[in-house]
Amino acid sequence: MTTTKGKGISRRQGMKLVAGIATTGALMGSGIKVVRSQPSEALVIGGVGSLSGGGTNWGLAIQRGTLMALDEVNKAGGLKVGEKTYRLEHKMYDDQYTAQGGATAATRLVNEDRVKYIIGPVASAASLAVLGVTQPNKVILMSGGYATGVMVNNFKSEYNFRVHNTPPEFMPAITAWLRQTYPQRQRIGFIAANDATGQSVVPQLKKFYEEGGLTVSYTDFFERGTREFTPLLRRMIAARTDIFDVDGNTPADSGLMVRQMRQAGFRGLIIQAGGPAVEQVMEIAGPLAEGFQSYDMLNFDSDRGKRFAEQYRALGWQGIMDAQTGAFYTATKVLMEAMRRSGSTEPDVLKNVISTVDNYDSGVYSKISWGGQRSYGVKHQMLLPFYIAEVKNRRITWAAELFPPAG
Amino acid sequence: MSFTDLLTPVLMGQVLLDGMSISSIYILIALGFTLLFGIMRVVNFAHGEFAMLGGWGLYYLYGQFNVPFLLAVPLAGAIVAVCSLVFEQFVFRFFYQKMFQSMIGLLGLSTAMIYTAVIIWDAYERQIPPAFTSTLEFGESIFGESLLLPTDRVVVFLVSMATLAAFYFLIMHTRMGLGMRAAAQDVEVAEAMGIRTRTVYRQAFLLAIFMTAVAGALYGQIYFLSYELGSQPLLKAFIVVILGGMGSIPGAALGGVILGMSETFLATLFGAAVSNFVSFGVVILILIIRPWGLLGKPE
Incomplete structure (x- = not known):
């Protein structure tokens, strides 16, 4: 966990804010509309995570990490997949840090909202419950959870991927x-x-x-x-x-x-x-x-870490940023990259493409890759570089950058 | 690691100190619980939540407003006690002398208080800034190695002993205490003798919540503050009071020492599983032999 400390607004920023509000007000008052070009067709990315209770910081990591990735792409004009360009939207439900909550959230996303991709949850129990909904419905699941069952299961992890390191x-x-x-x-x-x-x-x-x-x-x-x-x-x-x-x-x-x-x-x-x-x-x-x-999971002293923290704050979030935010941001970007590369949004195509997005620079991590074949029998485990943080003089410093073993 | 590796003089001395420290915490959290039961026959299942409020009181007074620690602790207890008179007026007084109804009713109050705390303060744990961070080292000439005693634990021990003594004095040697004892023995006879039991109950309630909140403030400081701070104090207070005898002040002290010492020695010598198994086994055994507790009186 790392803090991104909020800074007070500077005088110059304050002037800009006032000027911005005044201009917007003037334009609205004069009847002129400011329209930013956006693709008309929406592609919804689902989310499941704890937005209440003890795992709230993890749920927020999923929500905010995903939103950061979607915001980036939307600002750049949308996600181009084959001939089509999509506007990305996010729909997330609270799993209340329970298996039952996870199953209910996934059922709503799959059956009511018809999403084909779900990012999260983090907790093992909820991840296993969500897996029970996504697999029969052929929905891509990019979740967390330390339990081996998240990767080694009756479904042979056909449609699910784990997006953070485990022991x-x-x-x-x-x-x-x-x-x-x-x-x-x-x-x-x-x-x-x-x-x-x-x-x-x-x-x-x-x-x-x-x-x-x-x-x-x-x-x-x-x-x-x-x-x-x-x-x-x-x-x-x-x-x-x-x-x-x-x-x-x-x-x-x-x-x-x-x-x-x-x-x-x-x-x-x-x-x-x-x-x-x-x-x-x-x-x-x-x-x-x-x-x-x-x-x-993140080094906030590095240039990448600092940029990521700035991007986070720019969306209006202050206070503690959970270090897992970077993992879910990366997972969302990998999913979109797989769509771009395959030219398809179909889970049956993407399930074979996601793990080929190897040696990928997500922005926050310079190189992510995929492994798991040796440990779990399926190459659906995202391998992220990680760090050894050390408390020195009441500050967090980073003592080392390490990499998971390949394979 | 063999068993004999643990039987060194220095480790045994250290375990004795640990045991005294933990016992004093247990005594402190049990006093308010035993008072409410002893006088009003109320099993206060919301005991832990008043302890939690004491923790928040200290968090704001000492941690946020920089009130001196030795003033902030009793002040936190007093504020919580006075504010809790609202609960006394609207909840507790309906359960006086109704032991079984009070259990269920106050369990409901406990749940309501816990989730109100989550809404107000969220679910994250917080630390009340430590008032004492040093560790006392002594006994090297006797044991060959120093015994270590964190000063925050010394403070808890001293506060606990002072509270126990003051509480005992108040109950046994003051007019207020006499009224409380009379009401505890027989409400109707006490009222016939001119004791205003409503006032006595309110005084006892204030005193019980004050001690509970002080205990919670210190408990929150040596561990951490969260909406579920109260669950462990309630459990320990319940065991201590049942072991020592419901309503007995010396019983609460004895129960606290037995539980604290047995847990510490057993856990250090044999591990957590044996400690829990034997500690609760001993409690069951004592209650089979003396259902009214070690220093309680049979009804």
Whole structure:
């Protein structure tokens, strides 16, 4: 998570705004209409994501990422596919961060709105529910979700694509980076919630770290709702752990873990191979977040990151921008690129073209590619470059840029 | 890691400190709960939400308006308590001396308060700025290594002990406390003796919500603030109060110490699963042997 801090409007901008309003008012008053040429035929891109409840920031990432991509194309005169040019529209429904909400949203989009493409959701449960609607109706789905079932399913992921990295994509590179950057740190520990998510995450992490040459010194599970992690963290310290991975725990829990681990006297490295939620961790852990490192999806210090943040703000959105916004922006652009290249808007054509949009520069990422054949048996996994963010002097800095393994 | 790796003097000393710290939090959050039950026979399932309001009070007073911390904490408690008189007037008073109805009625109030909080403050977690960030280190000459004690936990411990002592004094040694005890024993006889039970109930309600809001303010600061801040305090308060004996102040203190210490020692020595299993197992066992709790009185 990265903040894009809002800036106050400057005097010059204020003058421009007043002049703009005055001119528009004058033109309206005189009966002159300002008409921008737009294609008449609309192409609707559907969206499903959490627009209420705990996953709202992820839902907003889907909505805003998609809108940014559509806005770009519409401003350039529309999307040219073969002989036709389309005006792009977006229709999105709230999944309320539940499987039921996801299924209902997808059903409305497919059966009432007749959309042929859906971007989102992020949550695994909702993604799996949406998949159950899109596949039988031959609708392209470009979603998120860490669950393996999103990619490995009875449908062989015929019409669905995953558009952000998951542990099989980022863990090998993170492990190698840890080994190279901190060769003296060998023993890693992590704790996870005692539920289906946690119990699937821990063996995965253990496998990746051990394959990468690290020793897993401690793992344990805690009950959801736990606020006091100190006893478990003391056990972890007693197990001579020198890297603590906060893994995929919720942002608030991650922040508490970081704070309590430091208060317990841990002087080793604290990382988060998951998330990303650097800003929330800083919010909860305060000064004790110093030195915390995390997987991150965007680098806002880079030129591309800065441009993307400006583009985001230009649409009137202030405050926190979820780092996943870039992934969904990229997914929407890849979908449109596949339409351009194939000259078709038909899902049956696009399902074979999307994963050929390889080595593609989305603007925010210089090179995205497709993989997944080796891990999931289908090349429908988008591979995005990613970053290691580090908290230094209470600011987010970027320590490294890494790439998922090909294949 | 073997079990004996954990049985070092320094780790045991540290666990003892952790246990005391957690016990004091549990005692603080249980006091308001046990008072409402002890005097008015109300099972306040909205207890956690008043704690949440205390957290928001501290967030604004200390975090936003820079009121000095030691003033902001009681002020947050007082503001929440006074404002909560609205709930007393329109909700709580209808459930006095109606234990089972109060459970369902106040569960409804709890849900309404939670979702009102989501509408007002959204679902994102926030941090109340820490008032104390240092960590005390001591005992190196005894244990060979320093014991660590974060100062924010020391503050919670001190506030908790001071509140417990003041509360005990008020109930046992003041005229107001005498009225409360009389109303708790027999409402009709107390009224016949000239005690205005409506006033006593209102005083007890104010006091209970004040302590709950203070507990919530400190709880929100050492953990984090969110609309669901109250769920854990409610659960812990319920266990502590049932364990110690509904309505008993020394019982709340004893229950808090037993729960806090057992959770900390068991989780550190055996892990979270064993800790939960044994902690709740002990609670069940005690309630089988003494259904009225350790220091409660059989009805």
